[in-house]
Structure formats: structure tokens, C-alpha cells
Amino acid sequence: xxxxxxxxxxxxxxxxxxxxxxxxxxxxxxxxxxxxxxxxxxxxxxxxxxxxxxxxxxxxxxxxxxxxxxxxxxxxxxxxxxxxxxxxxxxxxxxxxxxxxxxxxxxxxxxxxxxxxxxxxxxxxxxxxxxxxxxxxxxxxxxxxxxxxxxxxxxxxxxxxxxxxxxxxxxxxxxxxxxxxxxxxxxxxxxxxxxxxxxxxxxxxxxxxxxxxxxxxxxxxxxxxxxxxxxxxxxxxxxxxxxxxxxxxxxxxxxxxxxxxxxxxxxxxxxx
Amino acid sequence: xxxxxxxxxxxxxxxxxxxxxxxxxxxxxxxxxxxxxxxxxxxxxxxxxxxxxxxxxxxxxxxxxxxxxxxxxxxxxxxxxxxxxxxxxxxxxxxxxxxxxxxxxxxxxxxxxxxxxxxxxxxxxxxxxxxxxxxxxxxxxxxxxxxxxxxxxxxxxxxxxxxxxxxxxxxxxxxxxxxxxxxxxxxxxxxxxxxxxxxxxxxxxxxxxxxxxxxxxxxxxxxxxxxxxxxxxxxxxxxxxxxxxxxxxxxxxxxxxxxxxxxxxxxxxxxx
Numbered sequence: 001x002x003x004x005x006x007x008x009x010x011x012x013x014x015x016x017x018x019x020x021x022x023x024x025x026x027x028x029x030x031x032x033x034x035x036x037x038x039x040x041x042x043x044x045x046x047x048x049x050x051x052x053x054x055x056x057x058x059x060x061x062x063x064x065x066x067x068x069x070x071x072x073x074x075x076x077x078x079x080x081x082x083x084x085x086x087x088x089x090x091x092x093x094x095x096x097x098x099x100x101x102x103x104x105x106x107x108x109x110x111x112x113x114x115x116x117x118x119x120x121x122x123x124x125x126x127x128x129x130x131x132x133x134x135x136x137x138x139x140x141x142x143x144x145x146x147x148x149x150x151x152x153x154x155x156x157x158x159x160x161x162x163x164x165x166x167x168x169x170x171x172x173x174x175x176x177x178x179x180x181x182x183x184x185x186x187x188x189x190x191x192x193x194x195x196x197x198x199x200x201x202x203x204x205x206x207x208x209x210x211x212x213x214x215x216x217x218x219x220x221x222x223x224x225x226x227x228x229x230x231x232x233x234x235x236x237x238x239x240x241x242x243x244x245x246x247x248x249x250x251x252x253x254x255x256x257x258x259x260x261x262x263x264x265x266x267x268x269x270x271x272x
Numbered sequence: 273x274x275x276x277x278x279x280x281x282x283x284x285x286x287x288x289x290x291x292x293x294x295x296x297x298x299x300x301x302x303x304x305x306x307x308x309x310x311x312x313x314x315x316x317x318x319x320x321x322x323x324x325x326x327x328x329x330x331x332x333x334x335x336x337x338x339x340x341x342x343x344x345x346x347x348x349x350x351x352x353x354x355x356x357x358x359x360x361x362x363x364x365x366x367x368x369x370x371x372x373x374x375x376x377x378x379x380x381x382x383x384x385x386x387x388x389x390x391x392x393x394x395x396x397x398x399x400x401x402x403x404x405x406x407x408x409x410x411x412x413x414x415x416x417x418x419x420x421x422x423x424x425x426x427x428x429x430x431x432x433x434x435x436x437x438x439x440x441x442x443x444x445x446x447x448x449x450x451x452x453x454x455x456x457x458x459x460x461x462x463x464x465x466x467x468x469x470x471x472x473x474x475x476x477x478x479x480x481x482x483x484x485x486x487x488x489x490x491x492x493x494x495x496x497x498x499x500x501x502x503x504x505x506x507x508x509x510x511x512x513x514x515x516x517x518x519x520x521x522x523x524x525x526x527x528x529x530x531x532x533x534x535x536x537x538x539x540x541x542x543x544x
Contacts, residue, residue: 022372062368062375068348068383069341076340095392096334096365097419100294103334111340120367120392122414124421142394147369149396152443156430164428164436171424 001087001115002136003179006204007228009055009085011272014264016229018056018089018206019256020236021046021078022063027241029248039064039074042248044081046240049249053260056087056232058206079112087232089140089206090114098126102133109134116140118184118206121168125175132176139181143168143196146186146209165192169199178202185224187215187233194223197230204230211238217259221266229272235259273359273387274408275451278476279500281327281357283544286536288501290328290361290478291528292508293318293350294335299513301520311336311346314520316353318512321521325532328359328504330478351384359504361412361478362386370398374405381406388412390456390478393440397447404448411453415440415468418458418481437464441471450474457496459487459505466495469502476502483510489531493538501544507531 010016023039032038047057059078064071079088090112094104108117109131116138119128131139144154144165154165162170172181185196187209196205205224209215210233217233224231239259243251282288295311304310319329331350336343351360362384366376380389381403388410391400403411416426416437426437434442444453457468459481468477477496481487482505489505496503511531515523 060368060372060375062366062372062379065337065344066375066379066383068379069344072337072341072344091368093368093392093395094334094365096332096363097417098421100332100334103338107334107338107340111338120365120394122392122394122425123365123417123419124424124426126419126421128421145369145395147395147398149370149398149400152396153394153436153439154396156428156436156439158428158430164425167425167428 003204006055006087010229010267013052013055013260014267015053015055015260016231016233016263017054017256017259018058018232018234019046019050019054019239020091020208020234021057021059021240022236023059023240024063027244029244029246031246037074037077039067039071040077043074043078045249046252047081049253050239050256051083051086053253053256054086056089057082058089058091058234060236061090061092076112079114087116088114090117093118093120093142095120095123095127097123098130101127102130105131105134109137116182118142121172125171128172129175132180137180139176140206141168141172141181141183143183144185144189144192146188146213146215150186150189166195166199169196173200178204182206184208187220188213190216190219190223193220197224197226201226202230204232206232206234208234211235217262217266225270229267233263275476278327278359282501282539285324285327285532286539287325287327287532288503288505288535289326289528289531290330290504290506291318291322291326291511292363292480292506293329293331293512294508295512296335299516301516301518303518309346309349311339311343312349315346315350317521318524319353321525322511322528323355323358325525325528326358328361329354330361330363330506332508333362333364348384351386359388360386362389365390365392365414367392367395367399369395370402373399374402377403377406381409388454390414393444397443400444401447404452409452411448412478413440413444413453413455415455416457416461416464418460418485418487422458422461438467438471441468445472450476454478454504456480459492460485462488462491462495465492469496469498473498474502476504478504478506480506483507489534489538497542501539505535
């Protein structure tokens, strides 16, 4: 999916919602456990119920690979099932030396055919650039994450008072463009989103942490907005586990719709 | 595998060699491609031929997962096949928020039953500590990597002149001990290994980059040695692709034995 196609979908659907598919066998409705592939059956129902309210789905790869080959099958079936006009994000946090990152890029872009993959920046340029060799695919690079551990290393400032996350933003813009590179910027650090937006005016941000982790949608929009919206705001547990009874899909649809309505108001207020 | 068991194996085998299983269908002998699981058949032959010369095997997960569920089956069969007295390292470079890292820990320690997994530190404490909840398992944390991109972020120094990789070493010692935490320290930066050893006197290092990437075994031993050896030196391509004809396993054995002989000389010279 290209940048302009993504922006068009945001305009059409009046939404910049990403639904996180952190699908956990211990949390899904028990009646699904009797099916052949409960993870896929759950995802299929969630996708059917929420696809009109979101512009992206983000399966969290950890929740699939902990089931071994069967989990990878559920992941592939899920990505195949997502409609083509919705961005697919393999949330995998990969990154290794160039020779190895090439194989990770093949995994997510060729084998799984996801539109994008999340990447950790610690190993630098050659760990990231192999992902840019795939056309119309995206790297979503960790910059400022939403978790408590973000404080351990991401705010280390060098002699010029430039924090690590800012250096990641600055250097990585030499490797990719706003057509193939987005950033993870956590909603739990709203003022941080503003700092990032100053350094990165054009790129899209994938913003986790709204809902269960405590971030506010209004703050995210205030600090992170750009002329093309520039935001994908993720919600996982708040949508997919809105209920765990037989009506789980309807409850997920209601939760997704409530967020989409808030987003439509924000888009209206920005005359977008 | 515990620390004392690992040290005992180094003494018995006169080796601190780790064989990297970066198994690539385009590089293995063509006669194996007709078998049902060429990757496993190749690894099996390599393990049979080299197991007396090494104390660890390190499958590089990228090379397996690019084949989807079938690749994960090959990976599991490979780890199951490795004798119990040899450390298994899932080279996966994972790391995510605590709630997700828990699932990655389940993947590598429960599902795959590997002894250890490599982890990227960018997301800090809660991305790493879930891996310590599994008994007799190891985190191998990226500190100073062997690739060119290591220069992009790992050497950023804060106001106290402490580089990022040193801060990773210092902080992470608050989270794990030398009984469950090792570090990746690349052989291509021998003087860096000495710097790391000063900060981390007791922990084991996993040292990639000897051979194809240009690092020297003598330098690694000079700079990285501690009283318990403290080193696992990895070689991948130089061993497993020593030949790609019908005698590939014998050629791998010869390459592994040559490194083991050098290591035995080093252990002798240290009166270990």
C-alpha cells in the first residue's frame, strides 16, 4: 500500500484507527476453542466486524509464534483475510545484521505479504535498509515506545543534548523516506509526540498506548497531527476483548466504532 | 543449562566454539534438496559431524521463519536433535513491551525449549525481564554488535561520557545475573571487547564476527577472557559452508576441529 492510498482510506473511512490483533487463546470466547483454528476464527470475526472502522490491522507476531508452526499458519491466514484496502502491520520488532535482516524482510514481505513490519533500531543502518528493498512496503521503526522501559535508554542525551530517540529519527531519515518509513511513537508520552513531530514533519506515526496503556486520543491528535493526518492510532485489548461472550464481535465493532467516531470528529475539526 | 554445566563442557571439550546454523537452501548441497526437510537434514549432518568440537549451537531464526510453518518445524527438530550437553541459542533478536515479551519467552523457552535467546535492548527493562522468569534459561543481550551499523547508535555517549552500549551493560546487570544473562559482543571490535570485560568481569560473552566478518580469535581471547573462560565464539559460514559437495559434513568437521584446536591451545596457555 502506498502513502497516497493510505491517506485516501483515512479520508474515505473518516478514521485513522489501527486494530491490534494480540490474539490470546486464554482470552478469546471459549466456544471458539472447539474450532480447528481458534485464533483465525476469532480474527476473522473481529475483522468482519471492525473493517469499516479502521484503516490498519496489526497482528502482534509474539502471540502467533508462541504456538509454533500452527501459529504461523493462523498469522498467514489472518493477513490473507484482511481486505486489500487496509494496511497490514506485522508487529515483529525484528532487526539483525544486513545479511540476516534480508531474510526477515523476505519473511514478512514475501512469505506473509504484510504491507509493513516494525523494526528495532539498535543495530543501525544495515539492520534496517534491507527492508527498503521491497517495493510498496513499509518499515515502522521504533523511536519512542509506550512502555516504562522506554525511559532506560531512549532518552539518553549526547553532548549536544540530542536524545537517542531523536538520533534514531534523524539518522533513519537518511535511509528511508515518508513513502516507506513510519515511526512507532507511544501515546503514553504525548509531549514526546510533539517533539517527534518537530523533527519528522511528514512521516506517519504508529501510535500504540491509547486505551489499556493510558494514552489519550485527543493528546495524540493535538501533538502528532500533520497535513496528511500522519497518524495511525492503535487499540488492541480495548477492541478485541471488549467482551468475551458469544457477542464478542459485536462488542468489538461497538468499541471500534466509538473510537472511529472520535476520530471523525478530530478529522472534521482539522478540515481534513 | 546452568553456568557451571557450561564451564564444565568447555573444560571437557577444550573448546568454547559455538556453531551458527544459518541454514540457507540456496547454499546447502543440492542432493539434500530432494529430501523431505532439507534444512533439518543438513543441520543433522552438521551436528553429527561437529558436536565433539563445540559447546553451543546457534540457529539464526531468520533463516527458518522465512519458510513459514515448515521453517519453524525444521527449527524445532534441529533444537530437539542437539545433544543436551550443548547449549542451544535461538538467535532471534526479540524484545517488546512486557506483556508481549512474555509470549516471546514462551516461544523460545517453552515451545522450542532452547536454552537461550538473543534480545535487543532498545525498549528497556520490561522488554527483557520476562525472559528471566524461566529457570535455567538465558538472555543473551545485544551490547556491542559486529556489524557496521553498530556505529550508528551504540557509541552515542551521554554527558558523563558513557556510551549507549556501556549503559546497556550497566543497567542490565540490575535485571539479571551471570547465571542467566550473557552479552553479544562482536569480534570485529576487539578493543571494545576489552572495554566490555572491564564493566562485566563475570558474565559470558557470545562473540560473533570471527571468520567471514573479519574478527580474530586471538584478539577475542586476549581482550575477553575471564577466570571461567567467559567466551562463546561463534562461527557460522566458515564451518557449515566449508564445502557444498557431498562431503560437506566432513569439511565442516575439519573447519570446526581447526577452530577447536586453536581454542584448546588458548585454554592450555591460560592453564584452564
